[in-house]
Amino acid sequence: MQDFIYYNKNGLDFPVSEKIQVTTSLDGLDNQTFLISNTKDVKSEFVANEIDFYIKNSQDNLPNKISNVLELYEIAVTKYDLSQDISYSQEISKELLVVTNSEEQFKEFTKYLNKDDFDIYKINENILKSIEGHIGNLKVTVDSNGKDVVLNVSQIVWFDAKEEGLKQSGTFDPNLSSIEEVISEIKNNLNSYSYKKFTTYDKTICQYDGRRNVICGKCEEVCPTVAITKDDTTKTLTFSQIDCHGCGGCISVCPSGALDYAPTNKESLFEVSKFYKNKHPLIIPKKMDIENLEINLKEGVFPFAIEGEKFLHESSLLTLLQMSGSQIIFYSDFLSKGTNDAIRILNDICQKRYQKDAILVAMNKEELEIALKEVSFIENSYFNFNQEGLKKREIFSHRLQKIVANDNLGEVKTGEHIHYGKVEINQDTCTLCLVCVGACNVDALIAEPKDNTLRFNPSLCTSCGYCEVSCPETNCLTIKRDIIELEPNWFKDNILAQDKLFACVECGKEFATAKAIEKIAAIMSPIFSSDPVKERSLYCCADCKPKIMMQSYFNQKMEGLNNGK
Structure with missing residues (x-):
């Protein structure tokens, strides 16, 4: 099979590669499918006009x-x-809902239809309560004498449609084009309605999915339809490819690249x-x-x-x-x-x-x-x-980094819809608990076990702020937002905090940072001051802590029995 075809009834005035079949006639091409063509007049997988x-x-x-x-x-x-x-298809039935408050509009619309074209429902706009679903499977709730009634239809023609109606696939407003154009479109949909997958999603780097706080949601904000919806209770995104127009607006505002086109x-x-x-x-x-x-x-x-x-x-x-x-x-x-x-x-x-x-x-x-x-x-x-x-x-x-090289070119501001930032740490209050590292799913914040450091690469930071709200310490972590510093350190893993590991006073195993132990001891030592064993346990690892506590309990019990004799 020839992959490339060029069709123009006037031909070409210069030669092209022998890999391209050039033709001035469509005769004999009816049963052939090409990979790439220059025009939709030729059956092909991809048209490159x-x-x-x-x-x-x-x-x-x-x-x-x-x-x-x-x-x-x-x-x-x-x-x-x-x-x-990937391409998909949706079955479209004849059930059609017409929404208009004007009988003249309705008569004008139906005069272009044959009686067998559609099964038509007609309602006034003032009784319409909600629309759910998508083209081919629309559920329209209307108020019928004080009771909710659901109409199951495949398409909707809505004169002077409200914005929420036009966000649904399958809703058409003749006043935005013409009655003739809308009728042609809804009739064509009966034969076959196809749509494509326009977005891919990696929730592991999403700045919204699964987080305790609503940090992001830009994709849903910019979507002109209901193709992307978010649930702030479960912190999950739902994608409806059939409702997607394929504009790609969600891709350009996605901070981490969780969405791709x-x-x-x-x-x-x-x-x-x-x-x-x-x-x-x-x-x-x-x-x-x-x-x-x-x-x-x-x-x-x-x-x-x-x-x-x-x-x-x-x-x-x-x-x-x-x-x-x-x-x-x-x-x-x-x-x-x-x-x-x-x-x-x-x-x-x-x-x-x-x-x-x-x-x-x-x-x-x-x-x-x-x-x-x-x-x-x-x-x-x-x-x-x-x-x-x-x-x-x-x-x-x-x-x-290639542009900046080893120079300092100053600073640029990022914008309302694209964010970069710089995490700053107060080393006096940071205990290296690493909650911020766990909160960062783009690897801007990392822990380096070789030298017990918390490190930060500004060039990867989305400035989402999840590390900031997750940090358990007071006056510890802040973010300088919406900047890109055009200098070499912006692209490096910079040390934000560092500490020594603390060795268990019983077994000598290093099990926590010194600052973390000091903080816990400062809080608990006054409470345990009357019990030297409990106070010592503050400086023990998880294995030794129960051992010395049990040993103390056993010693006290034995001492009581001996005193009783």
């Missing part, structure tokens, strides 16, 4: 254009192979970025209309097509920047909260080192034309390393 965009607009010389066209196919294969966006995860982005060495990346989200965009792509500009527009964060953007050695153009008419923060942070960093912005944002054609003229390579910025298996913060730390 950026290929035509590049061919039509690129100013590259002919040899580069030939090789770059093949690379666009290879990039698409890489994304396809590494993608984790299934169509282009961090491994995929790294592998794809390898194709952009010595090229100017032009990031183009799927929603942007490039089919009809005519613009001069100056020599070296190479499209980087992505599905969602909101998933890119500081680590992914810095990866692409360093792998290309160039400024990046981001062509999007909208910036998510997380991506906007990430761009500002990276621009601040690169201004300090290179006196250039890292990312040039273009929100329309006019701004794109300006960015295409301005974009340039960043001298000495290329950097590649094997980041396989590393977490989001670890990748960013390693890449940022």
